[in-house]
Amino acid sequence: MIQTRTPGRELPMLDLIATGPAVASRVPAGPADERLTEYLPETRALPRFHVWTLGCQMNRSDSEEMAGRLLAAGCEEAPSLDVAELIVINTCAIREGAEQKVIGRQGQLARLKAANPGLRIVLTGCSVREPDRAGLRRRYPAVDLFLRPDEEPELVDRLGLASAHAPIGAVGATTTVGRTVVGAADRLAGTRAQAVGSGTVARGSAISAWLPIIYGCDKTCTYCIVPFSRGPERSRPFDDILDEARTLAAAGYREVTLLGQNVNSYGHDLAPEPRFAHVAGARWAGRQLDLAGRPDLAELIRAIEDLRTSDGRPAIGRLRFVTSHPWDLSDRLISALADCESVCEHLHLPVQSGSDPVLRRMGRQYTIGHYLERLARIREAVPGIAISTDIIVGFCGETEAQFEESLALLETVRYDQVFAAAYSPRPGTPATRLADDVPAADKRRRLNTLLAIQERIGLERNQAWLGREVEVLVDAVNAPRPHGHEDGALDPASAGASRLSGRTRSNKLVHLTGDPSLVGQAVTVQIAHAGPYALRGALVGA
Numbered sequence: 314m315i316q317t318r319t320p321g322r323e324l325p326m327l328d329l330i331a332t333g334p335a336v337a338s339r340v341p342a343g344p345a346d347e348r349l350t351e352y353l354p355e356t357r358a359l360p361r362f363h364v365w366t367l368g369c370q371m372n373r374s375d376s377e378e379m380a381g382r383l384l385a386a387g388c389e390e391a392p393s394l395d396v397a398e399l400i401v402i403n404t405c406a407i408r409e410g411a412e413q414k415v416i417g418r419q420g421q422l423a424r425l426k427a428a429n430p431g432l433r434i435v436l437t438g439c440s441v442r443e444p445d446r447a448g449l450r451r452r453y454p455a456v457d458l459f460l461r462p463d464e465e466p467e468l469v470d471r472l473g474l475a476s477a478h479a480p481i482g483a484v485g486a487t488t489t490v491g492r493t494v495v496g497a498a499d500r501l502a503g504t505r506a507q508a509v510g511s512g513t514v515a516r517g518s519a520i521s522a523w524l525p526i527i528y529g530c531d532k533t534c535t536y537c538i539v540p541f542s543r544g545p546e547r548s549r550p551f552d553d554i555l556d557e558a559r560t561l562a563a564a565g566y567r568e569v570t571l572l573g574q575n576v577n578s579y580g581h582d583l584a585p586e587p588r589f590a591h592v593a594g595a596r597w598a599g600r601q602l603d604l605a606g607r608p609d610l611a612e613l614i615r616a617i618e619d620l621r622t623s624d625g626r627p628a629i630g631r632l633r634f635v636t637s638h639p640w641d642l643s644d645r646l647i648s649a650l651a652d653c654e655s656v657c658e659h660l661h662l663p664v665q666s667g668s669d670p671v672l673r674r675m676g677r678q679y680t681i682g683h684y685l686e687r688l689a690r691i692r693e694a695v696p697g698i699a700i701s702t703d704i705i706v707g708f709c710g711e712t713e714a715q716f717e718e719s720l721a722l723l724e725t726v727r728y729d730q731v732f733a734a735a736y737s738p739r740p741g742t743p744a745t746r747l748a749d750d751v752p753a754a755d756k757r758r759r760l761n762t763l764l765a766i767q768e769r770i771g772l773e774r775n776q777a778w779l780g781r782e783v784e785v786l787v788d789a790v791n792a793p794r795p796h797g798h799e800d801g802a803l804d805p806a807s808a809g810a811s812r813l814s815g816r817t818r819s820n821k822l823v824h825l826t827g828d829p830s831l832v833g834q835a836v837t838v839q840i841a842h843a844g845p846y847a848l849r850g851a852l853v854g855a
């Protein structure tokens with residue numbers, strides 16, 4: 314979800330699905346009703362827009378929705394920031410570095426505005442939090458309009474771009490988390506359904522799609538800004554999600570990723586219904602939720618699995634979901650993963666630390682014992698499942714010995730992939746009341762040590778795939794490598810073939826050589842090379 318950088322080493326994005334080939338600048342479609350054409354504004358009167366997206370898949374999904382709304386209002390997409398007349402920046406606030414990326418571009422944005430006084434800049438996403446408006450204006454002086462994540466559906470109206478195409482939206486509302494005023498995702502489910510129903514989500518890929526199922530976060534992680542940026546958990550209605558899944562299947566999508574900060578707490582805030590009378594369960598730790606009679610993620614996954622093509626196969630061949638907090642990882646969900654053939658054999662299960670006292674300070678609600686018990690059950694239910702995680706090093710009060718417990722956990726679990734980051738205090742979060750007492754140099758060293766160990770484990774995990782035949786959903790054509798770096802991948806017989814890449818069901822990145830027409834196809838590849846972050850192989854039968 315987050316890109317992690319350490320000196321000299323760059324980890325891949327937690328890109329559970331690649332977005333597929335770059336989509337060319339999009340142009341607006343005409344109105345559904347011909348008679349509306351005469352009411353449309355002159356195209357040139359509308360700004361050409363560019364959306365700059367940072368952060369996780371939720372932000373990328375939100376950006377697809379915003380781009381869709383702008384296209385529906387008649388705006389064209391500009392290929393880059395420099396030539397846009399409207400720039401929408403969808404920010405991430407998870408660490409200071411993520412915010413700095415945008416703060417550091419204010420000078421460039423101001424110069425663009427000086428050159429084009431008509432340029433308007435909107436800033437939205439997780440950096441926009443209600444109590445902080447004066448600070449926002451100070452940090453982002455080039456910005457004209459700030460929108461909280463829950464206000465994004467109002468973008469077009471707030472810019473005065475509503476046209477014959479676009480209905481006028483509602484005015485924003487606020488709610489509180491503790492004593493902090495935050496946005497509430499109350500209306501997002503409705504506006505999403507409207508966007509899907511009217512076909513205005515401008516999806517970035519024709520192969521893999523994101524499908525938001527729950528907005529916000531109710532968890533108690535003391536280091537995390539997300540509950541303050543995105544407000545409490547709000548589940549989308551069960552049938553709306555199924556409708557969107559059906560739409561995606563009909564449009565030919567091969568892979569769907571269910572999205573939420575905590576997908577496995579899906580449904581607890583919905584009303585009980587007789588059709589879900591059989592759903593029951595309890596959390597195994599901490600604050601309890603009343604889950605009886607409400608839909609849950611297991612129920613949702615089974616319903617999507619039941620969408621079938623005419624030949625009886627799952628209409629969506631690959632189903633994924635992120636992110637799962639271990640707290641809500643129920644036995645019902647584990648059974649659904651085991652039973653449903655469409656669910657991919659990969660689980661991202663953030664652990665954050667290998668030390669119980671650190672987990673307690675982080676407010677994570679589980680112990681390492683709990684976590685390992687859940688993992689053992691999953692591995693028993695879905696043999697060979699790939700597991701990835703997130704780890705924070707250098708959290709408040711983390712001793713050297715506690716850090717070493719995180720290293721020991723890597724050896725115990727043997728993750729396929731780890732996204733690690735140094736703790737970054739976030740203003741307003743509960744952890745700012747603890748001392749950020751691990752020196753920056755120690756944080757950096759711990760991060761490098763951990764990544765080096767995981768690099769070895771990742772390589773060993775990947776080597777287990779050598780010689781095996783796997784299904785790869787090809788989703789990208791990559792630029793040719795500079796001369797001398799081709800390592801024999803292109804043979805003369807395959808002149809005209811390109812460097813392709815895709816993902817296995819267990820989310821391994823696989824490079825291969827083949828015809829670009831294979832993009833969007835699930836092909837069989839025999840694995841010939843393994844690295845710590847990717848595999849390479851040859852098409853079988855090609």
Ligand code: SAH
Pocket residue numbers: 314315407408536537538539573574575636637638663665703704705734735736737738739
């Ligand atoms: N809801 C998801 C994703 C949260 S953000 C989850 O709970 O897993 C993704 C990751 O960013 C987290 O898992 C955590 O490892 C990291 N993160 C969050 N806040 C952070 C902070 N203040 N400093 C460093 N890393 C942080």
Ligand code: SF4
Pocket residue numbers: 530531532533534537538539540574575638
């Ligand atoms: Fe942040 Fe924790 Fe919520 Fe994830 S579960 S978004 S880490 S508060």
Ligand code: F3S
Pocket residue numbers: 314315367368369370371372404405406407438439538539542543
């Ligand atoms: Fe970043 Fe917000 Fe996602 S803080 S990680 S964009 S939920």
